[in-house]
Amino acid sequence: MAGEKDVRLAGAAAAAPRGLAARGLDAGYVGRAVVSGVELEVRAGEVTTLVGPNGAGKSTILRTLAALLEPVAGRVLVDGEPLRRLGAVERARRLSVVLTDRPRTELLTCEDVVESGRYPYTGRFGALSGHDREVVRRTMLLTNTWGMRDEDFMRLSDGQRQRVLLARAICQEPDVLLLDEPTSYLDVRYQVELLSILRELARTEGVAVVATLHELQLARVVSDQVVCVRDGRVFACGTPAEVFVPEVIDALFDLEPGSYDPATGAVRLPAAPGRGGEA
Numbered sequence: 001m002a003g004e005k006d007v008r009l010a011g012a013a014a015a016a017p018r019g020l021a022a023r024g025l026d027a028g029y030v031g032r033a034v035v036s037g038v039e040l041e042v043r044a045g046e047v048t049t050l051v052g053p054n055g056a057g058k059s060t061i062l063r064t065l066a067a068l069l070e071p072v073a074g075r076v077l078v079d080g081e082p083l084r085r086l087g088a089v090e091r092a093r094r095l096s097v098v099l100t101d102r103p104r105t106e107l108l109t110c111e112d113v114v115e116s117g118r119y120p121y122t123g124r125f126g127a128l129s130g131h132d133r134e135v136v137r138r139t140m141l142l143t144n145t146w147g148m149r150d151e152d153f154m155r156l157s158d159g160q161r162q163r164v165l166l167a168r169a170i171c172q173e174p175d176v177l178l179l180d181e182p183t184s185y186l187d188v189r190y191q192v193e194l195l196s197i198l199r200e201l202a203r204t205e206g207v208a209v210v211a212t213l214h215e216l217q218l219a220r221v222v223s224d225q226v227v228c229v230r231d232g233r234v235f236a237c238g239t240p241a242e243v244f245v246p247e248v249i250d251a252l253f254d255l256e257p258g259s260y261d262p263a264t265g266a267v268r269l270p271a272a273p274g275r276g277g278e279a
């Protein structure tokens with residue numbers, strides 16, 4: 001496995017460690033903020049996760065960091081430069097994104113889809129070089145998708161498709177990799193595999209990884225930094241040891257005090273209504 005990764009990352013290894021930052025960021029839709037005052041550093045070589053209740057604004061922040069949404073106010077900096085100043089190709093070399101949306105494709109094989117991740121590096125006619133093909137092959141091996149390279153992308157299961165989209169994003173050799181709920185369609189084996197790939201990309205290639213996650217147990221083991229989002233603002237931010245404590249997690253999710261057990265990472269079930277907590 002180690003040898004398989006060497007190639008993908010031969011080009012990226014030369015890049016200095018960098019990252020992404022939000023400064024006074026208000027994020028939202030058609031000029032209306034749903035999240036305000038976000039100050040954030042997503043450091044190169046680290047995995048940052050966004051956690052919090054449904055509707056808190058995690059995906060909105062992620063999409064704004066990924067330049068898919070225009071900031072309502074404030075700035076996003078990539079490697080110290082304002083994101084909006086970068087052209088489309090330069091942006092695609094710096095940032096890649098995996099969303100929960102299922103892109104519709106006509107008669108594309110999985111390999112075609114992954115190859116499309118090389119477009120920031122191919123010339124005007126999109127011809128892949130030998131190096132591009134090798135990056136595609138190595139990335140598909142890394143993500144366990146090489147065996148399905150000739151299959152129709154649209155006929156894959158959601159989980160298989162998610163891995164192909166991850167391969168496409170890694171193929172872009174970005175400085176910053178952003179993922180919205182990357183584990184949502186995956187069974188536990190592939191969840192763990194995906195998170196170990198993300199951690200490896202961060203550690204060995206200096207990629208700044210940022211992902212929204214619902215599974216607190218996974219966020220706890222994969223993150224260097226955890227950003228808790230609640231009610232349209234960053235509610236808390238820190239290392240897993242700082243964040244995964246009852247005071248923070250109970251308040252973040254409106255749980256009864258003492259519900260979150262940091263020893264196991266599990267949440268205690270409340271007594272059924274009407275049992276007066278005596279059960």
Ligand SMILES: Nc1ncnc2c1ncn2[C@@H]1O[C@H](COP(=O)(O)OP(=O)(O)OP(=O)(O)O)[C@@H](O)[C@H]1O
Nearest residue numbers: 029034052053054055056057058059060061212229
């Ligand atoms: N396209 C949109 N237009 C307008 N408002 C939106 C749009 N998408 C999301 N919102 C609103 O923005 C707020 C934050 O949503 P967002 O999807 O960022 O939350 P989230 O924390 O990612 O939630 P979840 O955990 O449920 O995925 C919600 O109130 C949501 O209704």
